[in-house]
Amino acid sequence: MFVTYLRRELAGRRKQTAIVAIGMALAIALVIIVNAVSSGVQLAQATVLGSVYGVGTDITVNLTPTAPAEGDAAGGPQKFDFGAADGTTADGTTSVSQARLSAGWGTFTFDQAALGTVSAVDNVSAAAATLSLNNTTFNGALPGSQTQGTPPAGGATPPDGGPDGAGGSSFNVDSFSVLGLDPADEAVGPLSAVTLTDGRSLTSTDAGANVTVLDSSYATTASLATGDTVSIAGTDFTVVGLVTAATADADTAANVYIPLDVAQTLSGLTGQISTVYVQAASSTDIAQVQADIEKALPAATVDTQADLASSVSGSLASASDLVKNLGLWLSLIVLAAAAFLIAILSTISGVTRRTREFGTLKAIGWSNGKIVRQVADESLVQGPLGGAAGIAIGLLGILVINLVAPTLTAGATSVAAAGPGAGFGAGGPGGAGPGFGGAAQAAATSDIVLSAPVTASVILLAVGLAVLGGLLAGVIGGWRASRLRPAEALRSIA
Amino acid sequence: MYELSNVTKTYEQGKRTVTALSDVTLSIPDGQMVAIQGPTGGGKSTLLQMLGALDRPTEGTIELGEANLSKLGDGKLGRIRAREISFVFQSFNLIPTLSAQDNVETALALLGVRSTLRKERAAAALASVGLGDRLGHLPTELSGRQRQRVAIARALVKEPTVLLADEPTGNLDEETRDEIMDLLEGLWQAQGLTLIVVTHDTAVARRARRRLLIKKGVLTEGA
Numbered sequence: 069m070f071v072t073y074l075r076r077e078l079a080g081r082r083k084q085t086a087i088v089a090i091g092m093a094l095a096i097a098l099v100i101i102v103n104a105v106s107s108g109v110q111l112a113q114a115t116v117l118g119s120v121y122g123v124g125t126d127i128t129v130n131l132t133p134t135a136p137a138e139g140d141a142a143g144g145p146q147k148f149d150f151g152a153a154d155g156t157t158a159d160g161t162t163s164v165s166q167a168r169l170s171a172g173w174g175t176f177t178f179d180q181a182a183l184g185t186v187s188a189v190d191n192v193s194a195a196a197a198t199l200s201l202n203n204t205t206f207n208g209a210l211p212g213s214q215t216q217g218t219p220p221a222g223g224a225t226p227p228d229g230g231p232d233g234a235g236g237s238s239f240n241v242d243s244f245s246v247l248g249l250d251p252a253d254e255a256v257g258p259l260s261a262v263t264l265t266d267g268r269s270l271t272s273t274d275a276g277a278n279v280t281v282l283d284s285s286y287a288t289t290a291s292l293a294t295g296d297t298v299s300i301a302g303t304d305f306t307v308v309g310l311v312t313a314a315t316a317d318a319d320t321a322a323n324v325y326i327p328l329d330v331a332q333t334l335s336g337l338t339g340q341i342s343t344v345y346v347q348a349a350s351s352t353d354i355a356q357v358q359a360d361i362e363k364a365l366p367a368a369t370v371d372t373q374a375d376l377a378s379s380v381s382g383s384l385a386s387a388s389d390l391v392k393n394l395g396l397w398l399s400l401i402v403l404a405a406a407a408f409l410i411a412i413l414s415t416i417s418g419v420t421r422r423t424r425e426f427g428t429l430k431a432i433g434w435s436n437g438k439i440v441r442q443v444a445d446e447s448l449v450q451g452p453l454g455g456a457a458g459i460a461i462g463l464l465g466i467l468v469i470n471l472v473a474p475t476l477t478a479g480a481t482s483v484a485a486a487g488p489g490a491g492f493g494a495g496g497p498g499g500a501g502p503g504f505g506g507a508a509q510a511a512a513t514s515d516i517v518l519s520a521p522v523t524a525s526v527i528l529l530a531v532g533l534a535v536l537g538g539l540l541a542g543v544i545g546g547w548r549a550s551r552l553r554p555a556e557a558l559r560s561i562a
Numbered sequence: 563m564y565e566l567s568n569v570t571k572t573y574e575q576g577k578r579t580v581t582a583l584s585d586v587t588l589s590i591p592d593g594q595m596v597a598i599q600g601p602t603g604g605g606k607s608t609l610l611q612m613l614g615a616l617d618r619p620t621e622g623t624i625e626l627g628e629a630n631l632s633k634l635g636d637g638k639l640g641r642i643r644a645r646e647i648s649f650v651f652q653s654f655n656l657i658p659t660l661s662a663q664d665n666v667e668t669a670l671a672l673l674g675v676r677s678t679l680r681k682e683r684a685a686a687a688l689a690s691v692g693l694g695d696r697l698g699h700l701p702t703e704l705s706g707r708q709r710q711r712v713a714i715a716r717a718l719v720k721e722p723t724v725l726l727a728d729e730p731t732g733n734l735d736e737e738t739r740d741e742i743m744d745l746l747e748g749l750w751q752a753q754g755l756t757l758i759v760v761t762h763d764t765a766v767a768r769r770a771r772r773r774l775l776i777k778k779g780v781l782t783e784g785a
């Protein structure tokens with residue numbers, strides 16, 4: 069009987085059911101879309117930060133650039149010294165080739181002990197040290213020095229000089245960035261920001277081994293593949309894998325990744341590192357961890373993701389500002405509340421319109437509880453009905469957003485090491501390094517396609533809201549119905 | 563058996579107090595047919611509400627058999643209504659979304675009657691008012707006279723001891739009025755219930771052995 073009444077009531081009063089359901093649907097759809105878009109924006113921001121600074125990194129520690137000290141190990145001008153015995157001579161031409169591995173431009177190294185200091189700070193869950201280096205290879209061919217210096221007796225014609233045939237020489241300078249990292253640290257640091265595309269990543273057993281993982285785009289330009297050999301500072305390394313950085317401009321992206329200890333040995337920077345990546349135990353600990361590290365390492369620059377996030381610019385920044393904007397949230401909450409209100413008010417007006425109906429049922433002997441349950445049940449069905457419609461509308465809205473896929477541009481101004489391949493030309497032999505004394509400002513921009521993710525929690529939230537809305541309307545409507553006097557049934561004109 | 567002694571009912575309307583019933587003392591034996599007449603606003607419906615356990619008097623006592631209707635709580639009054647008292651209203655008061663059959667069943671829904679028996683009894687009640695072929699019709703698909711017949715079936719299906727009708731023919735034409743009154747009178751005779759009909763129609767009132775007049779809340783026995 070009661071089920072019949074419920075069914076008939078919902079089917080018989082389609083307009084009322086529709087209004088309540090639509091009100092509910094609007095509120096829920098709104099919540100779903102806003103939730104998805106805001107998490108999409110946050111995701112985009114996290115992607116930018118993750119690609120620029122490494123996933124899972126809460127804090128980075130660098131050395132504060134100060135006035136350069138004499139003999140500073142930092143990446144200064146590159147010098148190539150060739151002794152008389154260097155090179156190989158053939159056909160009267162001396163070919164020289166020398167590779168140097170040294171700290172990248174604008175990179176300041178400091179003692180590895182800092183890693184221990186940082187790790188010892190309270191609430192640091194992980195810390196990893198890296199050494200950012202540049203490998204510069206100088207290949208050249210010079211006219212043979214002996215033949216030039218001492219012409220043979222007998223008036224023989226002087227040799228034709230170098231391969232260019234003009235007695236000159238040919239130089240070829242090649243540079244790529246090398247990042248030394250502790251292969252045991254996977255959770256935090258640069259390698260956590262890349263995806264493995266071929267072979268394997270570096271593992272803890274690779275410490276001390278001459279193995280390398282290459283950035284895949286660098287591997288392509290250098291025609292290298294997994295299994296090949298690459299020469300770093302004159303030492304042969306086996307390529308064990310290829311990785312792709314989320315964005316090519318990322319601060320942490322390097323052309324070549326090698327074990328930290330090998331990097332230190334080859335560059336002569338024994339016991340030196342350039343950055344420590346820190347993960348805090350929880351996001352609430354970040355401020356404390358930052359303060360403690362600053363205290364423990366007064367000379368260091370300690371940046372948090374929040375500092376980093378404030379460096380994100382472009383339309384992504386405006387989008388995330390928008391998401392954070394209280395006014396927007398407030399207006400959406402008001403809108404959702406209004407939709408709920410419509411549902412509740414129309415439930416109440418439905419009850420009022422059915423005054424005579426409920427009065428009659430009471431006169432017939434229906435208890436208050438039965439009538440309240442009738443009204444509440446109707447709302448409880450309308451709620452999920454609206455909820456289902458709301459979820460459908462919400463998902464449709466999200467689908468539209470994802471199909472349109474608005475592109476957000478994101479710029480992250482970072483204190484960056486010289487980009488790949490940029491090193492040599494700028495600070496050639498004898499020239500002053502541009503990044504010395506003041507770190508090079510490299511603006512990394514990337515386009516992030518906004519995608520609004522649909523998570524189970526969003527759907528759950530919507531279902532919860534639908535039930536809540538139905539319950540609320542039901543309780544209020546039922547309360548109204550319970551207060552109707554059975555004598556109302558006798559009012560001849562309702 | 564109804565026993566009303568010094569029943570007064572007042573309504574607060576803003577600052578004004580309206581006296582709808584004034585010191586009514588009345589006794590109605592079981593099985594009697596009573597007509598209540600009087601001008602509009604005289605207090606007919608208010609008296610019917612008191613008799614029907616829909617509301618409690620401001621002063622005085624109303625007893626129906628053993629039950630003191632003026633003292634009982636809402637729940638108890640509701641149970642008495644469910645079992646013993648039925649109503650027929652001027653505007654039929656059918657549930658618009660329910661079929662004739664379902665409307666009649668609402669009267670049995672609270673009495674713990676099993677669903678198969680409930681359906682049988684509802685169908686039988688509708689057949690007894692001549693609507694055996696209209697079980698599935700919605701109120702909007704029925705004429706005024708058919709609707710009032712459904713309402714009468716709903717009132718009778720639970721076999722009450724009292725049937726209260728407030729202007730049962732007020733919305734019907736003369737021909738239909740007689741038809742409905744014939745039906746009510748026939749059922750009254752057949753079932754031996756107490757039938758109290760509020761009407762301002764003397765033709766309707768004349769059918770009753772006992773006529774009461776109520777004017778400005780004051781009750782007098784009519785001729």
Ligand SMILES: Nc1ncnc2c1ncn2[C@@H]1O[C@H](COP(=O)(O)OP(=O)(O)O)[C@@H](O)[C@H]1O
Nearest residue numbers: 573575580582601602603604605606607608609
């Ligand atoms: N719920 C109420 N609130 C206020 N006044 C009421 C209420 N019900 C009835 N009245 C008043 O009580 C008086 C009697 O009304 P009623 O019993 O409906 O008269 P009748 O049915 O004879 O037309 C009228 O003056 C009416 O306005």
Ligand SMILES: [Mg+2]
Nearest residue numbers: 606607608728
């Ligand atoms: Mg009346």
